[in-house]
Amino acid sequence: MWMTFKSTCARELLLSSRKRGELLNPLVFFFAIMLLFPVAVSADPELLGKIAPGVVWIAVLLSLMLSLDSMFRDDFQDGFLEQMLISKDSLVIAVFAKILCHWLVTGLPLVLISPVIAIMLSLPVSAIAVMMLGLLFGTIWFSFVGAIPAALTVGLRKGGLLLTILVLPMMIPMLSFGAMLVRQQINDEVILPTLMLCVGMSLLSMMLAPFMAAISLRISLSE
Amino acid sequence: MIFESISDAIQMCGQVVTPLGEETRCRGSYVWACYAVGLSVIIYNVLSPILRKKKLLKQEARRRLSERL
Amino acid sequence: MLNTVWKTIVAWFLKWGSPKWFYEQSKIWSLISGWLATFMISWAFIYGIFYTPTEFKGHMSRALYIHVPSASLSMMMYFAIGIMAVIVLVWKMKMSSVMLKSTAQVGAGFAVVMFVTGAIWGTPAWGQGIVWDPRLLGDGILVLLYFGILAVYSAIDSYEQADKTVAVLAICTVFILVFIKYAPAMEGLGMQSIHQDSSNVYSGNDSAIDKSYQRPLLMGIFGFMVMGMSLVLRQARVEVLVRYRTAKWVQAIFDKELAKGK
Numbered sequence: 001m002w003m004t005f006k007s008t009c010a011r012e013l014l015l016s017s018r019k020r021g022e023l024l025n026p027l028v029f030f031f032a033i034m035l036l037f038p039v040a041v042s043a044d045p046e047l048l049g050k051i052a053p054g055v056v057w058i059a060v061l062l063s064l065m066l067s068l069d070s071m072f073r074d075d076f077q078d079g080f081l082e083q084m085l086i087s088k089d090s091l092v093i094a095v096f097a098k099i100l101c102h103w104l105v106t107g108l109p110l111v112l113i114s115p116v117i118a119i120m121l122s123l124p125v126s127a128i129a130v131m132m133l134g135l136l137f138g139t140i141w142f143s144f145v146g147a148i149p150a151a152l153t154v155g156l157r158k159g160g161l162l163l164t165i166l167v168l169p170m171m172i173p174m175l176s177f178g179a180m181l182v183r184q185q186i187n188d189e190v191i192l193p194t195l196m197l198c199v200g201m202s203l204l205s206m207m208l209a210p211f212m213a214a215i216s217l218r219i220s221l222s223e
Numbered sequence: 224m225i226f227e228s229i230s231d232a233i234q235m236c237g238q239v240v241t242p243l244g245e246e247t248r249c250r251g252s253y254v255w256a257c258y259a260v261g262l263s264v265i266i267y268n269v270l271s272p273i274l275r276k277k278k279l280l281k282q283e284a285r286r287r288l289s290e291r292l
Numbered sequence: 293m294l295n296t297v298w299k300t301i302v303a304w305f306l307k308w309g310s311p312k313w314f315y316e317q318s319k320i321w322s323l324i325s326g327w328l329a330t331f332m333i334s335w336a337f338i339y340g341i342f343y344t345p346t347e348f349k350g351h352m353s354r355a356l357y358i359h360v361p362s363a364s365l366s367m368m369m370y371f372a373i374g375i376m377a378v379i380v381l382v383w384k385m386k387m388s389s390v391m392l393k394s395t396a397q398v399g400a401g402f403a404v405v406m407f408v409t410g411a412i413w414g415t416p417a418w419g420q421g422i423v424w425d426p427r428l429l430g431d432g433i434l435v436l437l438y439f440g441i442l443a444v445y446s447a448i449d450s451y452e453q454a455d456k457t458v459a460v461l462a463i464c465t466v467f468i469l470v471f472i473k474y475a476p477a478m479e480g481l482g483m484q485s486i487h488q489d490s491s492n493v494y495s496g497n498d499s500a501i502d503k504s505y506q507r508p509l510l511m512g513i514f515g516f517m518v519m520g521m522s523l524v525l526r527q528a529r530v531e532v533l534v535r536y537r538t539a540k541w542v543q544a545i546f547d548k549e550l551a552k553g554k
Contacts, residue, residue, distance in 0.1 A: 148464055152444075152457045162447050166461060169436040173471065176429065212464055215381075219456040224342050232342060235351040250351040253416055257355040257409040258337065261362060264401040265519070271397075272526040279534055280553065283546050 012101035053182035107139030332515030369399030374466030394527035430472030
């Protein structure tokens with residue numbers, strides 16, 4: 001079991017280190033969305049500071065959603081997924097490792113550069129640590145839960161838009177709690193219950209989503 | 224019946240409690256719009272199986288015709 | 293004695309798993325429930341629109357008798373979809389996937405009715421059509437989920453794969469109903485709720501609302517349930533014909549229908 005986990009992780013990380021350009025894409029997209037808001041809404045720092053918690057979360061969600069499509073697609077095209085399915089090693093563990101590595105190379109960098117973006121949107125500095133903490137757990141939820149629709153639509157030729165439609169409603173609960181967390185910190189309210197909820201949700205998704213994603217892979221590759 | 228006439232029932236004007244005190248407001252358009260939306264969805268749901276079945280029969284007839292040829 | 297009765301009921305129920313039996317038997321049920329629903333709903337609507345007093349929030353409360361039944365029907369149907377999804381994945385019954393699709397098709401319409409009538413009601417009552425409180429957020433997600441399911445059906449050609457895809461999605465998302473149900477009680481989490489909590493309409497004497505509102509509302513809710521059954525059965529009957537169109541018994545039905553057409 002541990003061997004499966006280790007070898008899948010090593011393979012995933014090696015693959016993503018070979019195509020550094022693709023790793024940069026979600027970050028660039030994240031930055032691009034950030035630029036849109038001052039242009040389209042207002043350049044007023046006070047107004048931007050008010051909407052910044054939600055804007056950062058929406059931008060993270062959208063950037064991660066774009067990269068979800070590639071989570072299983074490359075492996076599907078070169079036939080690695082089929083090898084995973086027929087191998088005697090546990091599929092759930094392999095899927096877990098794949099999602100975790102996907103989060104490491106897409107979700108974590110977004111969390112790490114989010115303070116830069118938050119300052120650009122004049123979010124109060126006191127809220128940045130809490131925002132990063134919330135985003136850390138939020139991106140885990142986004143990656144793990146998003147893996148289920150990604151696995152379901154992997155075999156479809158035009159899966160991109162369908163994936164977006166299926167993923168969005170599943171993300172809304174985390175989005176609402178995460179943005180609320182930052183707002184509560186700004187307003188000096190108690191943040192612990194909301195933070196605990198975020199942690200719990202992300203742990204729950206790590207526990208259950210690999211099973212559902214493994215079932216989904218079997219379904220979409222059964223054709 | 225609560226309403227005195229048909230036009231009364233269509234307009235549905237009555238006392239409404241607002242922050243400024245009691246006022247007469249007409250709610251007919253809102254209420255009837257709700258029922259129009261609801262009934263149109265029900266009618267769509269009633270009609271759609273009939274239309275689907277008709278389409279299916281037409282397809283089947285065409286398939287049989289092409290098989291015979 | 294009780295054991296034999298139970299066994300007879302189970303045997304009767306399991307017969308409905310066969311598409312042929314379903315097609316032969318469901319016509320009478322859809323007709324009965326359809327006419328029953330017609331009478332119940334028209335009584336509820338007419339009583340609700342023309343005969344309820346106006347003390348409760350003015351005339352706008354007359355929209356209650358379509359908003360609440362369609363909301364409860366669409367939520368119930370999503371719950372039913374969740375149950376049927378488990379059956380599709382675990383026991384792989386043929387009819388459960390047919391019913392899953394038909395229920396989603398019917399439920400999506402009523403989710404839209406719930407949302408649109410709520411927005412129309414909110415316009416005069418809250419001064420703004422949509423006020424984003426947790427209840428409305430949950431309802432919006434429900435509409436999205438229904439249309440996501442319909443999108444899967446239109447995107448995937450293989451029936452079996454589409455059914456299983458929808459089943460996995462439904463199992464993952466059915467928990468949203470808990471969120472919607474308890475949304476007005478979530479103020480402890482810092483969410484202000486503007487949508488009022490559901491009144492207890494079912495209890496007898498100590499009901500939270502007056503008898504004159506309770507009667508048409510209950511009749512509307514149960515009428516919508518019966519109508520939902522009728523509409524789902526009607527959709528499922530066509531769906532059976534579409535899916536098993538190459539089967540012998542379906543071809544026989546086609547023979548009859550096409551001969552009638554000429």
